[in-house]
Amino acid sequence: MGSFIETFNTLSWDQIKESIYSKTEKDVLCALSSSKLSLEDFKSLVSPAAEPFLEQMAAKSSELTQKRYGKTIQLYAPMYLSNECNNICTYCGFSLTNKVRRKTLSDDEIIREIKSLKKSGVNHILLVTGEANHTVNINYFLRAIELIKPYFANISIEFQPLSIEEYRQVHDAGVHSVLVYQETYHKDVYKSYHTKGKKSNFDYRLETPDRIGDAEIHKTGLGVLLGLEDWRVDSYFCAAHLDYLEKKFWKTKYSISFPRMRPAEGIIEPNVIVTDRNLVQLLTAYRLFNEDVELSISTRESEHFRNNIIPLGVTSMSAGSKTNPGGYAVEPESLEQFEVSDERMVQEIVELIKGKGYEAVYKDWDRKFSQTYA
Amino acid sequence: MNPLRIADKQFNSRLFLGTGKFGSASAMKNAIINSDSELVTVALRRIDLEADTDSILAHLPKSVNLLPNTSGARNAKEAIFAAQLAREALETDWLKLEIHPDPKYLLPDPLETLKATEELAKLGFTVLPYIHADPVLCKLLEDAGTAAVMPLGSPIGTNKGLRTIDFLEIIIEQSRVPVIVDAGIGAPSDAAKAMEIGADAVLVNTAIAIAGNPAEMASAFKMAVMAGRLAYESKLGKIQSSAIASSPLTSFLNG
Numbered sequence: 038m039g040s041f042i043e044t045f046n047t048l049s050w051d052q053i054k055e056s057i058y059s060k061t062e063k064d065v066l067c068a069l070s071s072s073k074l075s076l077e078d079f080k081s082l083v084s085p086a087a088e089p090f091l092e093q094m095a096a097k098s099s100e101l102t103q104k105r106y107g108k109t110i111q112l113y114a115p116m117y118l119s120n121e122c123n124n125i126c127t128y129c130g131f132s133l134t135n136k137v138r139r140k141t142l143s144d145d146e147i148i149r150e151i152k153s154l155k156k157s158g159v160n161h162i163l164l165v166t167g168e169a170n171h172t173v174n175i176n177y178f179l180r181a182i183e184l185i186k187p188y189f190a191n192i193s194i195e196f197q198p199l200s201i202e203e204y205r206q207v208h209d210a211g212v213h214s215v216l217v218y219q220e221t222y223h224k225d226v227y228k229s230y231h232t233k234g235k236k237s238n239f240d241y242r243l244e245t246p247d248r249i250g251d252a253e254i255h256k257t258g259l260g261v262l263l264g265l266e267d268w269r270v271d272s273y274f275c276a277a278h279l280d281y282l283e284k285k286f287w288k289t290k291y292s293i294s295f296p297r298m299r300p301a302e303g304i305i306e307p308n309v310i311v312t313d314r315n316l317v318q319l320l321t322a323y324r325l326f327n328e329d330v331e332l333s334i335s336t337r338e339s340e341h342f343r344n345n346i347i348p349l350g351v352t353s354m355s356a357g358s359k360t361n362p363g364g365y366a367v368e369p370e371s372l373e374q375f376e377v378s379d380e381r382m383v384q385e386i387v388e389l390i391k392g393k394g395y396e397a398v399y400k401d402w403d404r405k406f407s408q409t410y411a
Numbered sequence: 412m413n414p415l416r417i418a419d420k421q422f423n424s425r426l427f428l429g430t431g432k433f434g435s436a437s438a439m440k441n442a443i444i445n446s447d448s449e450l451v452t453v454a455l456r457r458i459d460l461e462a463d464t465d466s467i468l469a470h471l472p473k474s475v476n477l478l479p480n481t482s483g484a485r486n487a488k489e490a491i492f493a494a495q496l497a498r499e500a501l502e503t504d505w506l507k508l509e510i511h512p513d514p515k516y517l518l519p520d521p522l523e524t525l526k527a528t529e530e531l532a533k534l535g536f537t538v539l540p541y542i543h544a545d546p547v548l549c550k551l552l553e554d555a556g557t558a559a560v561m562p563l564g565s566p567i568g569t570n571k572g573l574r575t576i577d578f579l580e581i582i583i584e585q586s587r588v589p590v591i592v593d594a595g596i597g598a599p600s601d602a603a604k605a606m607e608i609g610a611d612a613v614l615v616n617t618a619i620a621i622a623g624n625p626a627e628m629a630s631a632f633k634m635a636v637m638a639g640r641l642a643y644e645s646k647l648g649k650i651q652s653s654a655i656a657s658s659p660l661t662s663f664l665n666g
Contacts, residue, residue, distance in 0.1 A: 103621045104568055107432020160459065190459070255514075283515065288485060290514035329515045394434045399466075400459045405496055406489055 040247040042240055044281050045274075050223055053080070054270045060084035069093055074326045079276045082322035083269045091318055098321035098350035101328045108395045111353040112383065113161035113193070114154055115335075117362040117374065118142050118181055122167025124234030126220075127305055128262065128298060130374045131167045133234065137372045140362045141173055147181055151188045153366035157357050157383040160400040161191040163216070165360075165374075168197035168235060175203045182210045191402035193258070197235065198245040204252030211404055216258030217245045218296065221265040222274030230265060246278065250286030257282065257289055258333070263316070264298030264307030272319055276326060283327075292331035292353070293323055299337050299375045313342055317349060324350040336379040343379050343386075347393045356386035412640055415611055417589050418505075418537040418558040420476065422449050425606065426636040427478070427591065428629070429616025431457065436470040438625050444472055446629035452478040452507045452614065455493050460500045478539065480507035486520070487527035494531055506531065507561070508540040517567045521548050525555060532556030541593055544575035546582050553588055560586065561614065563594035564605065568617045570597025573604055583609040599628075599635030606639025607647055 060081045068078035069090065081087060082094065119141035122131045130137065142150065154162070162185065166173050178196060185192060193214035194207060204215065221227050224239050231237040249257045259279060261271040279291055295316060298307040311319075320332055334343060334351050336358040343354065359365050360373040381389075387397040415422045427450045433439035443451055451471065458479075459465045471477070479497035484490035487510065494506050508531065510524050511517040524540050525548065531538045537558045542548055544562035552560055562582055565571035572595060573579060583590050589611035596602050602613045615632055622628035 103432075104570065104617065107617065107620050108434030109432060190456075288512045288514070391435065396433065396435050398457070401454075401456055402483065403456050403458075403493075403496070406456070406483060406493060 040244045041278055041281050042243055044277065045222075045243060048274065048277065050270060050274075053273055054267065056080055057084045057269050057273060060086045062086055062089075065090055068325070069097065076273070076277055076280060076326075079322060079326040080273055082325055083272055083319060085269075087318060087322070088314070091314065091321070094321040094325060095317065095349050098324035099348050101324055102332075102350045102352065105328050106352050109398045110347060110351060110390050110395050111161065111331075111398045111401055112159060112386070113163055113191075113353060113355050114157070114159040114383070115163040115165050115195075115355060115358050115360065116150055116154060116185075117165045117360055117364060118147070118177075119166040119169065119173045120362050120372075120374065121169035121173055122234075123170070124168050124236040125232045126234075126236060127230050127232065128265070130304065130372065140368065140371060141169075141177075142181075142362050142367065144180070144184060146363060146367045147184050149366045150363065151185055155188050158387075158399055159356070159383055160189055161193070161402070162189045163193040163195060163355070165195045166197070170197075170235075175199065175206060178203075178207060179210050182207060182212060186211045186404055190400045190404055192404075193256070195258075198242055199248070201248045201251050204249055204254060208252055208254050212254065213402055214256035214258060214290075214292070215249045215254050216260075216292075216294065217242070217249070218258075218260040218262060218294065219243060219275065219278070220262040222261065222271050222278075223266045226266050246282055247285075250282060250289050253288065255290060256292060256331075257286075258292040258294055260294040260296060262296050262298060263311040263319075264309055267309060268311050268315060268319060272322075276323065279327065279330065290331070291327075291329075292333055294333045294335065295320060296335065297337055299378065316342075317346070320346070321350055336377045337375060339378045340381065344389060347390060347395055354386065354390075357381070357383040412637065413644065415589060417539075417611075422612070423447075424449050424633070424636075425612040425640055426602070426633055427451065427612055427614040428619065429614060430454075430467055430471075432617055432620035433625060434620075436466050439467070439620070440470040440472065441626040442619050442629040443475060445626045446619070446633050448475065448629075448633075450476045450478050452480045452616075454482040455479050455497050456483045458500075476505070477501055477503055478505050478507050479503065480509050480541075482509045482511075482517075484510050485512045486510060487523040487530065490523070490527045491530055491534075494527075494536060495534075498536070504535060505537045506539065508538050519543060519563075521545060524548075525551055528552050528557050529555040539591065544578035544582060546578060546585055549582050549586060549590075553586070557588060559589040559591055559611070561591045561593040564592050564601065565595030567594040569595055570618055571595050572597050572601040576604075576608065579605070579610065580608055599631045602632055603635040603639035603642075606636055607642050609643050612636075 064081040065087045068081040120131045121139045195216040331352045333353045335355045361371045390397040424447045428448045481490040481493040539559045541561045549560045565574040591612045592605040592610045593614040
């Protein structure tokens, strides 16, 4: 059936950019009054012409999100298993040439981390690694998942792109969701940021959500790294990717994350500054475009931003995050992938959510569902 | 108002509630209390069976019956597994069977639902399947041993009301098991309408959970369900498309 590459090859970055920047107030009003929005409407909503309509977008986003998700926010926490990495990604703290101490958690260390994390009440966990196929490969993943599974209701992974067969294996082992961000959909720009390693293969990464869908993983997470390229155009590509995937893999659920570049060790400055206003515009545009897609905000964002974003359309938030392998118990002082901005503990975030009239949901899956695959 | 009987249980209230989407556990509890509902559905995926106290279960009034649901199951196999888990953990045979392979609109899969109902009925479950408003499917489910049918009024969470009313009327006319209209009921008037056309009960969640005042909205639904049922039992006058005046066609019979 082909992959997203076929659709991607019909899209021209420059034409889409021109189209977005030529949207008018009339186009925005038309999008705001529609009940089923098209990709053209999405362009209008992420365009500069929509900037004066932020309050209307937020109101509609809030209403649509409540209708679908109620007054709830799902909680999760990441757990970094390894920072070994053979890729050079010029913006990342784990990049190959960065002089940081490399660490991959052993079985014992994984258990110590889990027990520490579990005390916070978190029941949905996101496992993260760099890309180091000699040591942190499918065998390592399956072992880690086996160790972690008894402790958490829901496991998501953010590993390097895997093959269909490997995705089937992690699915059967109990993984619910796979996150893989394209970083940027601008192929040439992508190559300039990813200069070495397997990640430099743009097409293989672009086809990853197809492989995830083929493997019947429950949920796929998409996103662009905000700060690499024009966020309006990049997000249009991501929305088009979502649209393609939803039609092809109709049993899969989708989420969008909004990683915004933050200071990390030895790292470049963002090429494009994405402001808080921009991010609110983007997040609400996604909601208006797609009433069902999960929208996730991590601890990369500031307390101020996270305090106020809750009723605007977000459906899941991380809390109490450590972005270094061993960060919860084993080596709390080691180097993080990126600097966490909101350092508040899980309980504080739960109270924050409650204060906004929402309920923090710790558990919205049961690992026993996946026992049927075994 | 006649009580409702489903399988071995009798209900005085014909309003069933969902427990998701509430802004807090206390908002959920107050809504349930105000609704007088005697049956609430709880997603198995939301319950933490390993915690000392689960935030949802701990807040349910003691008098209310639990209807675990299999939300999240994509096929019969997953649903049956979840059902067995629910029976063991929550000590009830009652089950709201939800099989929706489509996570976007959460539309039920008729084939897998029929398959799972057959299997679960054999395993001794009291099965209440969530389905499209499909009259033929309802008859097939009856034959498979379902305890009730739960056809949708409109897509779940949309508050659009009884968009499937023509099919609901056929289902109600034909059914030998209770018909509970589930999903899409957005306002008390929708609930009243469902009861007026002869539904045995309605299940409401979103419309109450995300209301400005969920507890008061629950009271409103309680009254609407009672009004609608009473109207049905009192033989609601039919709407006539034309006035019935003289009898030009049969007057010759009067000699």
